[in-house]
Amino acid sequence: MTTHLVWFRTDLRVHDNLALTAACRQPNARVLALYIATPEQWRQHQMAPRQAAFLVSHLNALQQTLAARGIPLLVQTAETFADCVTVIQALCEAHNVSALFYNYQYEINERQRDVAVERALSDVICQGFDDSVLLAPGSVTTGNHEMYKVFTPFKNAFLRRLREDLPECHRAPAMRQSGALSVPNSPVIVDYPQQPFDAERFPADEQSALTRLRDFCQHGLARYDADRDFPAIDGTSRLSPCLTLGVLSPRQCLHRLLKTHPEALNGGTGAVWLSELIWREFYRHLITRYPELCKHKPFIGWTDNVQWKTPDAAFTAWQNGNTGFPIVDAAMRQLNATGWMHNRLRMIVASFLVKDLLIDWREGERYFMSQLIDGDLAANNGGWQWAASTGTDAAPYFRIFNPTTQGEKFDKAGEFIRHWIPELSAVPAASIHTPWQWVEKANIRLDYPHPIVDHKRAREATLAAYDAARKGT
Numbered sequence: 001m002t003t004h005l006v007w008f009r010t011d012l013r014v015h016d017n018l019a020l021t022a023a024c025r026q027p028n029a030r031v032l033a034l035y036i037a038t039p040e041q042w043r044q045h046q047m048a049p050r051q052a053a054f055l056v057s058h059l060n061a062l063q064q065t066l067a068a069r070g071i072p073l074l075v076q077t078a079e080t081f082a083d084c085v086t087v088i089q090a091l092c093e094a095h096n097v098s099a100l101f102y103n104y105q106y107e108i109n110e111r112q113r114d115v116a117v118e119r120a121l122s123d124v125i126c127q128g129f130d131d132s133v134l135l136a137p138g139s140v141t142t143g144n145h146e147m148y149k150v151f152t153p154f155k156n157a158f159l160r161r162l163r164e165d166l167p168e169c170h171r172a173p174a175m176r177q178s179g180a181l182s183v184p185n186s187p188v189i190v191d192y193p194q195q196p197f198d199a200e201r202f203p204a205d206e207q208s209a210l211t212r213l214r215d216f217c218q219h220g221l222a223r224y225d226a227d228r229d230f231p232a233i234d235g236t237s238r239l240s241p242c243l244t245l246g247v248l249s250p251r252q253c254l255h256r257l258l259k260t261h262p263e264a265l266n267g268g269t270g271a272v273w274l275s276e277l278i279w280r281e282f283y284r285h286l287i288t289r290y291p292e293l294c295k296h297k298p299f300i301g302w303t304d305n306v307q308w309k310t311p312d313a314a315f316t317a318w319q320n321g322n323t324g325f326p327i328v329d330a331a332m333r334q335l336n337a338t339g340w341m342h343n344r345l346r347m348i349v350a351s352f353l354v355k356d357l358l359i360d361w362r363e364g365e366r367y368f369m370s371q372l373i374d375g376d377l378a379a380n381n382g383g384w385q386w387a388a389s390t391g392t393d394a395a396p397y398f399r400i401f402n403p404t405t406q407g408e409k410f411d412k413a414g415e416f417i418r419h420w421i422p423e424l425s426a427v428p429a430a431s432i433h434t435p436w437q438w439v440e441k442a443n444i445r446l447d448y449p450h451p452i453v454d455h456k457r458a459r460e461a462t463l464a465a466y467d468a469a470r471k472g473t
């Protein structure tokens with residue numbers, strides 16, 4: 001009997017999993033599943049302990065759902081990506097594997113690892129799939145077959161493709177009748193620091209993720225456009241951790257969206273949410289076309305000449321939510337306490353670190369990865385380069401967020417701020433974004449810092465630094 005091996009990576013689900021579907025197509029093949037934990041690699045990339053806990057929770061859930069279909073999931077550990085080759089080779093030999101199925105990852109190290117695996121398995125048929133995207137990287141290009149460098153034309157071309165040919169969604173494989181392999185199904189143990197995550201906020205298994213997606217499309221989308229920028233409102237899907245680890249596929253999101261809002265493909269309700277899903281695709285297509293982004297190179301070369309300040313006490317204040325700017329601090333405290341941050345706030349705190357503190361965006365990118373439950377190289381790098389004006393489709397460097405007016409605009413009454421900064425609970429609404437002024441006027445002591453920078457002066461210094469870098473002076 002022939003044995004098929006499915007190598008799970010960032011696709012921890014049984015529904016609509018292209019590699020799993022292909023491996024199960026032949027009814028009389030035995031199917032074995034594998035996940036390789038690489039804690040050393042995670043350490044190097046500072047994977048957040050909350051993301052590690054989320055991953056382990058989903059691996060355990062996946063083991064159960066696969067077992068119920070007659071597919072055992074083996075979890076092994078490899079020190080490095082190079083060791084993955086040895087692990088897979090040994091497994092293929094031990095189980096006489098005839099074919100390996102896996103879904104592509106687009107980060108450069110992962111791509112190189114996969115090439116090495118395919119090379120080493122000369123007697124095994126290897127098949128990869130573009131599973132974590134709606135459209136394969138490289139398939140949405142300009143008339144000159146170039147990758148788009150600006151989001152809006154990319155999105156328009158992307159939508160045209162979707163309207164012509166919607167990617168299919170696949171069912172989970174049925175219970176396999178034959179050839180169960182005797183592999184023990186024991187709880188998954190991974191030697192990496194883990195920090196509990198809030199399972200109410202972030203679905204801990206595939207079925208809960210599907211339920212969250214269905215509920216959001218049914219009840220959340222109607223108000224998404226109006227609410228999505230206000231962090232005090234629970235107005236977005238909070239599905240990013242599931243999309244990052246592939247507990248949900250973007251095709252499932254698209255099909256569920258179109259079921260409730262078929263007009264989304266043509267600009268109707270749901271179009272803005274679809275647009276967010278396309279941002280996710282944009283950044284994945286970009287890192288595939290420009291692999292140097294995975295090595296944290298800026299897309300706009302001259303920005304590497306900006307004279308960044310050394311991360312010192314100001315960086316620590318930013319990390320800990322003690323900058324004296326309430327919206328920035330509330331956001332950083334949300335990140336540190338939950339592993340997640342609202343999108344509007346990610347833009348605000350990223351802008352503050354780079355444009356007010358003049359600290360290298362890569363420091364912020366790294367810190368985000370060390371905390372985020374949805375940490376994803378492509379989206380995180382894209383978001384940071386956008387905020388730092390170093391990337392494709394970046395905000396021009398002279399456009400700098402004012403942290404006070406951003407707070408006034410998106411958390412007017414200070415509801416979100418008060419939730420995360422109890423020290424400010426006594427500050428009246430009119431002063432919640434400028435507590436330092438209230439403290440002076442009322443002659444009161446607050447256990448909350450004064451602003452660590454003067455925004456106006458910091459803005460001028462940043463403009464000068466970018467200007468000098470651009471002119472090469």
Ligand code: FAD
Binds near residue numbers: 342381
């Ligand atoms: P929703 O608003 O419900 O959007 C649906 C999905 O679309 C999200 O789950 C996500 O997969 C995708 N999406 C939404 N906005 C973006 C975007 N701007 N770029 C790419 N994909 C998007 N997202 C991550 O998944 N991982 C990261 O590490 C990450 N780092 C970021 C860093 C910075 C500096 C910035 C500005 C943004 C970052 N984002 C990242 C994008 C975005 O903030 C999150 O995807 C979003 O906040 C997740 O919340 P949600 O699931 O409720 O999103």
